[in-house]
Amino acid sequence: MREYEHYEAIVVGAGPGGAAAAAVLAENDIETIVLERGMEAGSKNVSGGLIYAEESSPYTIDNLFPEFRNEATERPITEYKLHNISGEKVASFDLKGLHEYDTKWCDSVLRRKMDSWLSKEVQSRTQETGGGLINGIHVNGLLRDENGKIKGVTCDEIDPITADVVIAADGVTSELARASGLMDWERPEEWFQGVKVVVDLKEVDNIFDLEPETGIAHLFSGDLFEGVRGGGFLYTNQESLSIGTVFHLDSIMEEEAESHELLNKLLTHPLLGQWLDKDYCELEYSAKLVPDSKKAANPNPHLDRLLLVGDAAGQMQAQGPIIKGMNHAVTAGALAAEAFVEMKERGDSEKAGERYELKLRQTGLMGKLRPPMYSVVKVVAENKVATAIVDGVLTSPVGRAAIRTMGKRIGKLYNVPILSMAIPDTSTPYVTLPTIIGQEVGEIIKSKNLVDPPELADRISKLAYDTDIGKPHIELIDNSYAASGGAVTACPVSAVGFGGGCYRMEEIEVDGKIELRVSLDTQPCIECGTCAVVAKTEWSNPRGNKGVEFKHG
Amino acid sequence: MDNNSSDIDIVVLTKGVPDFREGKVSFDEHGHLERGKTPTVMNPNDRFAMKAALQTKVRSGGKITVMSMGPPGYKEILQEAMNIYADELYLLSDREMAAADTWATAITICSAVEKLDPTPDIVFAGFKTADGETGHTGPQTSWALEWPIITHVVSLDVDVDERKIRARRLVQGDIKEIETVEVDLPCFVIPDPEFEAEYPRASHRLRLQNLTEETQVRSDAYEETLTMWDHKELNLDPDFIGLDGSPTIVGRVDPIPKAPSDREATIIDLENKSGLEEMLGIMAPFAGGK
Numbered sequence: 001m002r003e004y005e006h007y008e009a010i011v012v013g014a015g016p017g018g019a020a021a022a023a024v025l026a027e028n029d030i031e032t033i034v035l036e037r038g039m040e041a042g043s044k045n046v047s048g049g050l051i052y053a054e055e056s057s058p059y060t061i062d063n064l065f066p067e068f069r070n071e072a073t074e075r076p077i078t079e080y081k082l083h084n085i086s087g088e089k090v091a092s093f094d095l096k097g098l099h100e101y102d103t104k105w106c107d108s109v110l111r112r113k114m115d116s117w118l119s120k121e122v123q124s125r126t127q128e129t130g131g132g133l134i135n136g137i138h139v140n141g142l143l144r145d146e147n148g149k150i151k152g153v154t155c156d157e158i159d160p161i162t163a164d165v166v167i168a169a170d171g172v173t174s175e176l177a178r179a180s181g182l183m184d185w186e187r188p189e190e191w192f193q194g195v196k197v198v199v200d201l202k203e204v205d206n207i208f209d210l211e212p213e214t215g216i217a218h219l220f221s222g223d224l225f226e227g228v229r230g231g232g233f234l235y236t237n238q239e240s241l242s243i244g245t246v247f248h249l250d251s252i253m254e255e256e257a258e259s260h261e262l263l264n265k266l267l268t269h270p271l272l273g274q275w276l277d278k279d280y281c282e283l284e285y286s287a288k289l290v291p292d293s294k295k296a297a298n299p300n301p302h303l304d305r306l307l308l309v310g311d312a313a314g315q316m317q318a319q320g321p322i323i324k325g326m327n328h329a330v331t332a333g334a335l336a337a338e339a340f341v342e343m344k345e346r347g348d349s350e351k352a353g354e355r356y357e358l359k360l361r362q363t364g365l366m367g368k369l370r371p372p373m374y375s376v377v378k379v380v381a382e383n384k385v386a387t388a389i390v391d392g393v394l395t396s397p398v399g400r401a402a403i404r405t406m407g408k409r410i411g412k413l414y415n416v417p418i419l420s421m422a423i424p425d426t427s428t429p430y431v432t433l434p435t436i437i438g439q440e441v442g443e444i445i446k447s448k449n450l451v452d453p454p455e456l457a458d459r460i461s462k463l464a465y466d467t468d469i470g471k472p473h474i475e476l477i478d479n480s481y482a483a484s485g486g487a488v489t490a491c492p493v494s495a496v497g498f499g500g501g502c503y504r505m506e507e508i509e510v511d512g513k514i515e516l517r518v519s520l521d522t523q524p525c526i527e528c529g530t531c532a533v534v535a536k537t538e539w540s541n542p543r544g545n546k547g548v549e550f551k552h553g
Numbered sequence: 554m555d556n557n558s559s560d561i562d563i564v565v566l567t568k569g570v571p572d573f574r575e576g577k578v579s580f581d582e583h584g585h586l587e588r589g590k591t592p593t594v595m596n597p598n599d600r601f602a603m604k605a606a607l608q609t610k611v612r613s614g615g616k617i618t619v620m621s622m623g624p625p626g627y628k629e630i631l632q633e634a635m636n637i638y639a640d641e642l643y644l645l646s647d648r649e650m651a652a653a654d655t656w657a658t659a660i661t662i663c664s665a666v667e668k669l670d671p672t673p674d675i676v677f678a679g680f681k682t683a684d685g686e687t688g689h690t691g692p693q694t695s696w697a698l699e700w701p702i703i704t705h706v707v708s709l710d711v712d713v714d715e716r717k718i719r720a721r722r723l724v725q726g727d728i729k730e731i732e733t734v735e736v737d738l739p740c741f742v743i744p745d746p747e748f749e750a751e752y753p754r755a756s757h758r759l760r761l762q763n764l765t766e767e768t769q770v771r772s773d774a775y776e777e778t779l780t781m782w783d784h785k786e787l788n789l790d791p792d793f794i795g796l797d798g799s800p801t802i803v804g805r806v807d808p809i810p811k812a813p814s815d816r817e818a819t820i821i822d823l824e825n826k827s828g829l830e831e832m833l834g835i836m837a838p839f840a841g842g843k
């Protein structure tokens with residue numbers, strides 16, 4: 001047998017987490033190889049996305065990559081608004097307080113541009129260590145020694161590689177996190193699903209009344225999503241908008257909601273009519289699972305030589321309406337690398353994982369991801385009886401009167417960071433409260449919305465795919481409706497009655513009775529990861545370079 | 554990592570051909586190819602030779618010399634090759650070499666390959682050219698060099714220590730039948746258009762990226778690495794090269810994209826002695842370069 005190639009460090013994934021880890025490793029002359037499955041970094045990635053640099057964080061992306069804001073981002077986001085919607089009534093609050101809390105800066109980004117720029121930097125820095133970055137490599141598993149201890153990775157395209165440390169920054173659909181048993185894909189309540197469109201808009205400055213070098217974020221919640229827990233966003237880019245939704249996956253499942261239709265409800269709401277017109281032009285439709293760190297973040301995200309960072313470890317914080325995943329992936333990636341460097345210097349690199357875990361706690365990152373207060377809130381408020389009582393009070397004349405009295409001052413409460421960190425995961429904050437606020441203190445929106453969103457089939461056909469013919473990357477292992485039927489609605493490129501998607505419902509006759517069955521065609525798959533949680537599948541990412549290619553992200 | 558202690562010296566032979574893509578090629582009113590008006594590009598099949606050479610360099614180390622024979626304008630073909638990868642470029646060019654057929658070309662190239670120092674270990678050539686379509690130059694050059702030749706190669710592996718090439722090749726050019734052959738270096742290799750470069754190790758991919766970047770930077774100043782040789786430098790008698798040294802007579806050139814070529818051929822039965830004699834009779838006057 002051929003000897004395996006060995007590098008001091010392997011980084012899997014060239015998103016923000018992987019880029020940060022590689023930067024710190026290279027800075028310390030660690031021979032580092034970065035493996036990315038996309039044909040270019042960013043071609044597989046989706047974010048809202050606003051990237052934050054937090055005052056309290058030991059690492060920010062511009063510390064590690066000084067030219068980042070000049071080269072890789074869209075606009076500084078200087079305004080932040082939350083809209084509470086009830087029918088055509090909307091109460092809008094300024095959330096600048098929350099947005100600016102602990103914030104050095106915040107920019108909108110498109111991931112293809114951001115990640116491909118980062119990867120070029122990473123490429124040249126890691127090259128100097130004797131390693132480098134290779135695109136088009138799908139890491140498909142862990143390499144273990146005779147005692148079962150992790151010593152490297154296996155890939156679809158190249159021979160296995162061993163390393164002193166493996167930093168898995170392979171995102172929300174991390175196969176290494178599952179292969180190691182550190183994370184699972186079992187409970188829908190641990191995940192959000194994000195769905196997004198990039199909309200062409202040359203006149204962003206005029207339409208949003210923005211000065212150069214400024215930008216705005218709009219957030220939406222209330223009754224427009226028919227009771228599904230979550231909300232919508234609109235962020236300004238240079239010459240486009242990112243508009244999307246983020247919903248709790250368990251809520252999507254309970255309501256049997258079609259993700260793309262929820263997005264359409266936002267796109268066609270009168271409130272958005274002031275910015276979008278009938279010439280509405282979508283550049284790209286995309287989606288991805290988003291971990292809810294409050295429940296999913298693993299406090300000990302390491303095993304043997306494997307350290308998980310970013311989404312792979314569930315490190316994605318929903319701070320009220322603010323979504324912080326990229327910045328935490330950066331911090332965690334850098335901390336994991338730093339932990340390895342320090343332990344290597346002490347001649348004890350096998351302990352890098354423990355050191356990393358300690359750093360996650362000491363720097364306060366784990367506290368942000370899993371706020372201690374949330375565990376109290378969870379017990380008290382995430383309880384059906386409690387929710388019913390709170391919602392009952394809120395919707396009662398007394399509750400409504402209280403909200404009327406507070407009027408727009410209620411917006412101030414939303415700006416309290418400590419409250420936003422521990423919002424209970426119930427319908428109260430996502431649906432009931434914003435709806436009542438909208439009803440009681442909102443104003444009727446006069447603008448008309450003329451947007452006619454494209455059909456799902458058109459959204460799919462606009463995407464670029466390089467299909468791995470004859471090698472589907474997801475295998476349906478239970479096609480009963482009970483086990484996998486949820487994917488027909490929850491898959492963002494499938495829908496009941498739509499034959500061109502991934503998941504379809506079929507009626508078949510068994511012993512004279514009609515039964516529902518589910519079938520899967522992975523061709524239009526956008527690799528969001530949803531069905532890994534909501535259906536019984538053998539789920540993996542496609543081989544390197546194969547599958548969907550996002551041009552914007 | 555791979556052992557680079559004994560590097561492999563590689564030569565790739567390439568040729569310029571008229572750019573036959575739709576809209577690029579031009580013919581006069583008699584249907585004759587207008588070479589002056591048709592841009593010249595690297596023979597498309599030579600890309601597979603380039604890829605095989607690059608794979609060999611990436612995996613086994615060594616130097617890639619790209620060589621072409623033709624008018625000074627062929628320099629740009631060499632630049633195209635350098636965009637894929639080249640360490641050194643050679644153009645065999647002078648009036649005396651012009652209008653050579655495959656035979657005279659083979660003799661000229663063979664002299665040039667032998668003049669290289671050190672003598673190369675592998676020569677790669679493309680499978681047929683897009684203009685001549687004879688597929689003869691390669692085999693004739695290998696014959697002149699007295700080297701073994703492997704044709705229709707779809708994948709290959711060079712064993713530097715054993716000084717051997719292991720190649721998978723299509724039997725009779727048929728994708729359905731593949732055989733594995735092992736040949737000692739030096740050796741002449743003609744990759745098939747089905748050739749796929751293989752880079753199974755991470756270090757291969759990294760080196761490939763580095764070499765690709767490096768060659769593209771260099772290709773702007775490609776003339777710095779270009780050597781021109783004429784017949785004097787190759788010590789060749791003008792009577793044996795170029796048009797004078799070519800036994801082939803070209804009757805007519807048919808425009809390829811418009812109509813399939815229908816050259817006239819007389820089939821000679823090898824058993825039929827009088828037919829062979831007749832043919833030799835036709836060829837005799839040209840064999841001496843007269």
Ligand SMILES: Cc1cc2nc3c(=O)[nH]c(=O)nc-3n(C[C@H](O)[C@H](O)[C@H](O)COP(=O)(O)OP(=O)(O)OC[C@H]3O[C@@H](n4cnc5c(N)ncnc54)[C@H](O)[C@@H]3O)c2cc1C
Nearest residue numbers: 013015016017037048049050139170171194310311325326
């Ligand atoms: C709709 C939506 C909106 C969001 N909004 C925001 C926001 O506004 N702000 C914010 O901070 N965050 C936001 N997020 C979350 C954010 O995108 C993630 O938290 C962040 O991208 C995580 O970074 P990462 O480096 O951990 O993983 P990723 O960015 O997912 O990068 C993982 C990389 O690994 C590669 N990879 C995966 N598997 C393999 C493999 N097996 N082999 C090789 N390579 C592999 C991928 O191609 C990818 O390049 C949003 C997410 C979504 C879906």
Ligand code: SF4
Nearest residue numbers: 491525526528529531
């Ligand atoms: S098939 Fe699964 S992974 Fe692919 S888009 Fe649908 S839900 Fe997402």
